[in-house]
Amino acid sequence: MKEVAQEEQVFPPPEEFKRKAWVTDESVYDEAEDYQSFWEKRAEELVDWYQKWDQVLEKDPPYYKWFINGKLNISYNCLDRWIERGQGDKIAYLWEGEEGEAEEYTYRDLYREVNRFANVLKDRGVKKGDVVAIYLPMVPELPIAMLACARIGAPHTVVFAGFSAGSLRDRVIDAGAKHVITCDGYTRRGKMLDHKSKSDEAVDGLDVQCIVVKRGNNQVNMQEGRDFWWHELMEEAEEECEPQVMDAEDLLFLMYTSGTTGKPKGVMHTTGGYLVGVATTMKWVFDVKDDDVYWCTADIGWITGHSYIVYGPLALGVTSVMFEGTPDYPQPDRWWEIVEKYGVTILYTAPTAIRMCMKLGEQWVDKRDVSSLRLLGSVGEPINPEAWLWYHRVVGKGKCPIVDTWWMTETGMHIITPLPGITNLKPGSATRPFPGLKGEIRDAKGVVPQGQKGDLVISRPWPSMLRGLYNAHDKYVEEYWSKYGPERYFTGDGAIQDEDGYFWLLGRVGDVLNVAGHRLGTAEVESALVEHPAVAESAVVGIPHELKGQVPFAYVVLRKGYQGSDDLKKELIKHVSKVIGPTARPDDVLFVEDLPKTRSGKIMRRILKNIASGEQEIGDITTLKNPEIVDDIARKLRP
Numbered sequence: 001m002k003e004v005a006q007e008e009q010v011f012p013p014p015e016e017f018k019r020k021a022w023v024t025d026e027s028v029y030d031e032a033e034d035y036q037s038f039w040e041k042r043a044e045e046l047v048d049w050y051q052k053w054d055q056v057l058e059k060d061p062p063y064y065k066w067f068i069n070g071k072l073n074i075s076y077n078c079l080d081r082w083i084e085r086g087q088g089d090k091i092a093y094l095w096e097g098e099e100g101e102a103e104e105y106t107y108r109d110l111y112r113e114v115n116r117f118a119n120v121l122k123d124r125g126v127k128k129g130d131v132v133a134i135y136l137p138m139v140p141e142l143p144i145a146m147l148a149c150a151r152i153g154a155p156h157t158v159v160f161a162g163f164s165a166g167s168l169r170d171r172v173i174d175a176g177a178k179h180v181i182t183c184d185g186y187t188r189r190g191k192m193l194d195h196k197s198k199s200d201e202a203v204d205g206l207d208v209q210c211i212v213v214k215r216g217n218n219q220v221n222m223q224e225g226r227d228f229w230w231h232e233l234m235e236e237a238e239e240e241c242e243p244q245v246m247d248a249e250d251l252l253f254l255m256y257t258s259g260t261t262g263k264p265k266g267v268m269h270t271t272g273g274y275l276v277g278v279a280t281t282m283k284w285v286f287d288v289k290d291d292d293v294y295w296c297t298a299d300i301g302w303i304t305g306h307s308y309i310v311y312g313p314l315a316l317g318v319t320s321v322m323f324e325g326t327p328d329y330p331q332p333d334r335w336w337e338i339v340e341k342y343g344v345t346i347l348y349t350a351p352t353a354i355r356m357c358m359k360l361g362e363q364w365v366d367k368r369d370v371s372s373l374r375l376l377g378s379v380g381e382p383i384n385p386e387a388w389l390w391y392h393r394v395v396g397k398g399k400c401p402i403v404d405t406w407w408m409t410e411t412g413m414h415i416i417t418p419l420p421g422i423t424n425l426k427p428g429s430a431t432r433p434f435p436g437l438k439g440e441i442r443d444a445k446g447v448v449p450q451g452q453k454g455d456l457v458i459s460r461p462w463p464s465m466l467r468g469l470y471n472a473h474d475k476y477v478e479e480y481w482s483k484y485g486p487e488r489y490f491t492g493d494g495a496i497q498d499e500d501g502y503f504w505l506l507g508r509v510g511d512v513l514n515v516a517g518h519r520l521g522t523a524e525v526e527s528a529l530v531e532h533p534a535v536a537e538s539a540v541v542g543i544p545h546e547l548k549g550q551v552p553f554a555y556v557v558l559r560k561g562y563q564g565s566d567d568l569k570k571e572l573i574k575h576v577s578k579v580i581g582p583t584a585r586p587d588d589v590l591f592v593e594d595l596p597k598t599r600s601g602k603i604m605r606r607i608l609k610n611i612a613s614g615e616q617e618i619g620d621i622t623t624l625k626n627p628e629i630v631d632d633i634a635r636k637l638r639p
């Protein structure tokens with residue numbers, strides 16, 4: 001039985017790419033074995049400090065501090081220094097709104113807006129250490145507000161705009177935020193969303209003040225004494241605001257994320273180490289050069305947007321595209337139109353989006369000139385080889401390396417990732433730990449033999465690692481540092497290492513099944529299913545079975561032109577059995593229109609598992625982007 005459905009094909013870096021890449025020599029891995037001096041060099045090379053650190057790393061497991069007594073300001077590193085170096089007229093953001101509105105922000109423009117808003121915050125009484133909640137869609141005011149907070153030393157907590165009032169309220173309360181930055185409304189696929197009503201509901205009865213960006217021009221209720229228009233406050237604001245000198249270990253932001261339990265936890269990231277980690281990976285993994293046009297399609301409300309739309313690109317003085325809309329509005333070629341229009345050279349997106357584009361059909365990509373692309377990236381979940389190959393062939397025209405970057409909110413930066421100028425790529429593998437990092441596959445008995453599944457553990461500290469969970473010490477220890485001790489970070493992901501030392505991610509450990517004593521990743525079965533020409537997307541969950549303990553149950557979304565039938569069901573079951581082995585045979589296949597997904601595109605397998613297992617309680621569906629699909633699926637299964 002084949003353990004993982006792997007593609008045998010290997011893709012070495014194209015010569016042309018290799019010639020110009022920042023990293024061209026394998027020796028970086030050896031040099032970085034002395035990881036403290038490796039990170040120290042990066043800190044000297046990529047970041048400007050007011051005062052140098054006395055010590056690179058201070059270990060007090062499971063707490064780690066980096067660049068002890070180093071002093072810096074992140075907004076200075078993202079803005080002021082580029083202007084001082086004569087790059088003030090370079091474009092920082094090429095912003096495009098959903099309806100096609102376009103705005104350009106040079107580094108100087110961004111500097112001016114950030115300084116003004118920093119003064120607004122100060123005038124409103126925000127001081128160093130005060131947490132500010134930001135609840136905005138993908139408008140320029142979002143990065144401006146984040147950088148303004150960083151400038152005055154106020155940690156931000158950005159709450160994804162698609163989240164409910166209840167989610168915002170929980171976070172505002174947990175973080176103790178006294179200021180919320182929100183907007184009137186915005187459109188999604190052409191439909192106006194009344195954002196202000198949601199934030200009003202969230203802050204109702206709390207001791208909070210709101211600054212409201214005018215975006216939708218929809219009718220809103222401004223509460224006297226609580227609500228203030230952004231543009232009115234900005235009118236009187238001074239254009240210079242001295243950056244606050246921050247300690248390397250001062251809190252930069254909180255990012256709430258869900259763990260094993262329902263209640264989200266505030267992951268803490270600090271200033272110095274976070275910037276060093278993010279700037280280094282931005283440069284080495286995306287291989288960014290002065291003339292690149294870089295586009296990360298994530299929302300800034302997620303860690304991907306924090307690290308690789310805001311802090312990473314700006315810390316390197318890069319030009320980025322920032323897009324407010326969705327890939328298929330008003331037409332399924334919207335993304336490719338943007339690539340063509342701005343001459344995007346680096347595209348960073350998620351497997352779920354790639355599979356959606358596959359489903360829409362490659363003619364939409366072919367309609368546009370995407371020849372400016374030179375590097376592609378993937379993040380968020382394991383990318384199945386079929387999607388990888390499609391991305392490589394249709395979007396990358398066979399000439400762009402793909403960096404499949406494995407990392408998490410908690411890691412702050414890429415952890416397992418190719419370096420595009422030297423790594424031989426294998427479709428579906430995130431390849432190797434970044435220089436200076438150490439990944440291991442472990443179980444209760446220790447490091448598992450090569451080729452076997454286990455838990456992915458990071459057994460060396462890195463500068464942008466989380467510093468804790470806000471007001472939740474016990475959870476921090478329990479969630480990450482208990483299973484393998486206080487010096488081995490437990491990721492919660494399963495993985496397998498192949499004969500070349502490459503890591504193959506298998507999804508969250510919770511998604512690992514045990515079928516008659518065989519461990520089986522739901523992602524493996526999904527990958528096998530999507531290799532079949534009829535399948536666009538699938539989600540596999542484990543359901544209880546009398547004899548085998550658990551068996552896989554498959555939800556399948558078919559490609560256009562295919563109809564669900566008993567014959568096709570049998571064919572798919574046979575196909576999985578052939579690709580992985582008989583233990584992986586789905587017990588049943590249910591054809592569905594769509595899968596329940598979070599706003600960031602992650603399939604909510606927990607809900608699907610409960611439906612398939614016939615549980616009375618389906619679970620919380622409030623964080624879904626398409627909650628209506630849950631009823632449809634349940635009715636299909638039990639009409």
Ligand code: 7RM
Nearest residue numbers: 379380381382404405406407408409505508
């Ligand atoms: C960046 C981000 C983290 C979880 C993580 C994994 C999964 C992310 C990949 C991946 C396989 C990848 N942060 N994940 N990237 N799995 N290959 N390249 O997504 O905190 O929102 O999620 O996402 O399971 O634990 S996150």
